[in-house]
Each structure stands twice: as structure tokens, then as C-alpha cells.
Amino acid sequence: MKTNHKHYICNAAKMAAVTDGSVNLVVTSPPYPMIDMWDEIFSHQDRKIEKALRKSDGSLAFELMHQVLDRIWEEVFRVLSPGGFACINIGDATRTLGDNFALYPNHARILNATQALGFTALPCILWRKQTNAPNKFMGSGMLPAGAYVTLEHEYILILRKGGKREFTSPATKENRRQSALFWEERNQWFSDIWMDLKGTRQAMGKQKKRNRSGAFPFELAYRLINMYSVKGDLVLDPFLGTGTTTLAAMAAGRNSTGYEIDPSLLENFCDKCRDSLGHFSSVIQHRIDLHNEFVQGRLAAGKPIKYENAHYGFPVVTRQEKELVLNIPVSAEQQGDENMVVHYSIPSRETANTATAAQNAPVVPEICGAKSKTDGLLFPDFDPAS
Ligand SMILES: C[S@@+](CC[C@H](N)C(=O)[O-])C[C@H]1O[C@@H](n2cnc3c(N)ncnc32)[C@H](O)[C@@H]1O
Numbered sequence: 277m278k279t280n281h282k283h284y285i286c287n288a289a290k291m292a293a294v295t296d297g298s299v300n301l302v303v304t305s306p307p308y309p310m311i312d313m314w315d316e317i318f319s320h321q322d323r324k325i326e327k328a329l330r331k332s333d334g335s336l337a338f339e340l341m342h343q344v345l346d347r348i349w350e351e352v353f354r355v356l357s358p359g360g361f362a363c364i365n366i367g368d369a370t371r372t373l374g375d376n377f378a379l380y381p382n383h384a385r386i387l388n389a390t391q392a393l394g395f396t397a398l399p400c401i402l403w404r405k406q407t408n409a410p411n412k413f414m415g416s417g418m419l420p421a422g423a424y425v426t427l428e429h430e431y432i433l434i435l436r437k438g439g440k441r442e443f444t445s446p447a448t449k450e451n452r453r454q455s456a457l458f459w460e461e462r463n464q465w466f467s468d469i470w471m472d473l474k475g476t477r478q479a480m481g482k483q484k485k486r487n488r489s490g491a492f493p494f495e496l497a498y499r500l501i502n503m504y505s506v507k508g509d510l511v512l513d514p515f516l517g518t519g520t521t522t523l524a525a526m527a528a529g530r531n532s533t534g535y536e537i538d539p540s541l542l543e544n545f546c547d548k549c550r551d552s553l554g555h556f557s558s559v560i561q562h563r564i565d566l567h568n569e570f571v572q573g574r575l576a577a578g579k580p581i582k583y584e585n586a587h588y589g590f591p592v593v594t595r596q597e598k599e600l601v602l603n604i605p606v607s608a609e610q611q612g613d614e615n616m617v618v619h620y621s622i623p624s625r626e627t628a629n630t631a632t633a634a635q636n637a638p639v640v641p642e643i644c645g646a647k648s649k650t651d652g653l654l655f656p657d658f659d660p661a662s
Pocket of ligand 1: 286287288289304305306307308317321489492517518519520521536538541
């Protein structure tokens with residue numbers, strides 16, 4: 277198996293290289309309107325925004341910033357195939373302009389705009405990003421009634437273009453079965469609140485224009501790609517930033533394409549891809565080890581496991597996991613400035629089988645979700661933005 281990965285340094289308001297209906301999944305996080313680190317990038321795209329901010333007209337600035345994003349949501353709708361998903365990570369903003377402190381509900385504005393375009397909104401995920409910062413409480417402290425609750429969550433909006441995706445031919449059905457998740461991963465990932473993902477460090481080199489990248493965690497993109505696409509699909513990120521979505525698509529065996537307006541973020545990106553391959557192989561092996569730990573815990577709790585995975589021979593809870601196969605990226609070649617081709621292998625039955633891995637793993641009492649010594653995270657230490 278091999279996958280292709282392209283990126284373009286330009287404004288995603290016109291994604292000329294992406295044809296209508298060619299994308300299966302969009303995983304993205306736009307610049308957040310009304311968060312000051314993004315003021316400049318929005319103002320460059322519409323000068324009226326700068327004026328509105330200078331006049332402390334928060335409602336107008338908010339609306340104009342969203343009009344910049346609306347053009348990209350329109351393009352996203354055009355390029356998605358019928359049944360394709362868009363997963364949009366967005367946080368609301370709080371800001372004081374003049375004397376007025378207010379919430380700017382970015383997630384609601386994006387939901388309205390995307391539904392008006394024809395997207396169907398599906399149940400979304402609340403990403404709880406707890407902070408222990410001492411200054412997290414805002415307002416009048418212990419004195420009523422002038423304090424504001426803290427904003428410690430973001431949204432992952434889940435949208436679909438049209439109805440359910442069809443898998444009709446024998447080959448597409450087989451590929452779908454091979455792209456299955458483990459039962460215990462489904463229980464953890466398809467929950468509406470994600471408490472386990474920490475934000476990334478987001479630090480940028482001194483030479484960069486911004487001092488934070490706005491990157492989301494690698495695991496966030498990796499999960500969404502596994503949840504809403506199958507192997508060989510095309511995943512798009514119109515706000516590619518440091519390239520997290522591309523890296524996650526490589527790890528998951530999907531093709532990818534991305535747009536980024538700031539050229540400084542993707543300098544030496546191909547080297548970064550190549551440098552990440554070794555890490556991907558060890559964490560995909562870790563995904564198998566986590567499954568083996570789960571199996572051992574479930575068996576120890578006296579719960580039988582009925583099925584066996586045809587490729588690896590380890591037990592699986594449901595019939596749907598019988599043909600699951602994980603592909604490990606082993607090499608990457610650069611083709612031109614903006615194109616990478618990644619080649620994969622499949623872990624052998626011997627390395628993946630329970631006999632050795634599960635015997636060496638500690639017994640884990642949790643039997644419902646993918647929990648382990650790393651809290652069920654597949655990539656606890658991987659921060660590609662750094
Ligand atoms: C929140 S960041 C995305 C971070 C990314 N998810 C990552 O993990 O690195 C948003 C990105 O969108 C880029 N951007 C803003 N407006 C854009 C536009 N019109 N077209 C393409 N990229 C844009 C910004 O430069 C920024 O890097």
C-alpha cells in the first residue's frame with residue numbers, strides 16, 4: 277500500500293487543485309475569530325476587520341472574520357464527496373473591547389453557516405481542555421455578581437455532506453472492514469466528551485511570525501481520521517498550520533492534501549514527515565499492545581471474547597473487528613517540493629499476537645474503553661508541532 281500527500285501554500289478560499297467531490301474527509305481547525313493572536317491574519321484577508329477592532333466594534337469584527345471563514349466552508353462543501361464528513365475543531369472566544377467583556381460564540385456561527393450551505397450537523401464532541409492556571413477565573417472573584425465561568429472546552433463539530441456514505445462493491449466493503457476500529461477504541465473515541473487529550477505545546481521557533489502555532493494534538497487528528505474515513509481515502513485540511521492532519525493521515529494510511537497561507541509553518545515539512553515515520557511504527561505497534569492489554573483484562577474479569585482476528589490471531593469482541601489490519605508506514609519519498617509518497621507494511625502475526633505481548637503486559641482492570649498505563653492515549657508524548 278502507498279499513500280500520497282500534497283500541500284499548497286496559498287489561501288484556501290480557492291482550492292483550485294482539488295476537484296469537486298474528490299475529498300472523503302476534512303479535519304481542520306481554522307484561526308479562531310476574536311482570539312487576538314489571529315487578528316492580523318484575518319485583517320490581511322479583509323481590511324475592514326482591523327477598522328472594526330480599532331473602533332471596539334466586537335460584533336462587526338466577529339461577523340467579518342466569520343465571513344472570511346465562510347468562503348472556505350463553501351469550498352469545503354464543494355470538494356467533499358457525498359456522505360463525506362467535515363470535522364471542525366473550534367473554540368469560542370471571550371474578549372474585552374472598550375469596556376465590554378463578551379463571549380463570541382464561534383462554534384454556533386460556524387454551525388449556522390455550514391448548515392445554510394447544506395451540511396447536516398451530527399452530534400459533536402466537547403474537547404475538555406482543563407487548565408490549572410491560577411488566573412483561569414475571570415471577573416470579580418468571590419464577590420457576586422460580576423464573575424464569569426471559565427472557558428475550558430472547545431468543540432469538534434461533526435458535519436456530513438448529504439446522507440450516509442455507501443460502500444457497495446465487494447472491494448470497498450472489504451476495505452471498510454479492514455479499516456475497522458477495535459471495540460474498546462470505539463467506546464472511548466465515540467464519546468461526546470474527550471477529557472483525555474491535552475493541548476500541544478504550540479511553541480514556535482524565534483524566526484516565525486507568531487509565537488504559537490495553534491496546533492491541535494496529533495491524537496485528535498488521528499482519532500477523527502480513523503473514525504470518519506477508510507484506508508486510501510483523501511483527507512483535506514484547508515488550514516494546515518504545522519501539518520498535523522497530514523502526519524496523522526500518513527500514520528492512518530490515508531492520502532491527504534492541505535492548504536496553508538503562512539509559508540513559514542511548512543518549511544522543511546518533508547524532513548519532518550520522514551523523521552516522524554519511526555515514531556508512527558512504534559505507536560501503531562502500541563495500538564496493538566493496548567488491545568492485547570484490554571483482552572487480558574477482559575479475560576481476567578471472566579468475560580469471554582468470542583471472535584478471532586483473521587490476520588493477527590488475537591481475540592476481538594465483535595465480528596466487525598475480524599478483518600481489521602493496521603498498516604505501518606515504513607518509508608517516505610519526496611516528489612517535488614510539495615508531494616510525499618509513503619509506503620507501508622503490515623505487522624506480522626508473530627509480533628502482534630497476544631501470546632507474547634499480553635503476557636508481558638500488566639493486567640488492567642478497566643474493561644470497557646482502551647485504558648492503559650498511558651491513559652489509553654496512543655501518542656502520549658508525540659508533539660509534531662515542536
Ligand atoms: C488554528 S491554525 C491550524 C493549526 C493546525 N491544525 C496544526 O495542527 O498545526 C489555523 C491556520 O490557518 C492558517 N490560515 C488562516 N487563514 C487561511 C486561509 N485563508 N487559507 C489557508 N490557511 C489559512 C493560519 O496561518 C494557521 O496556520
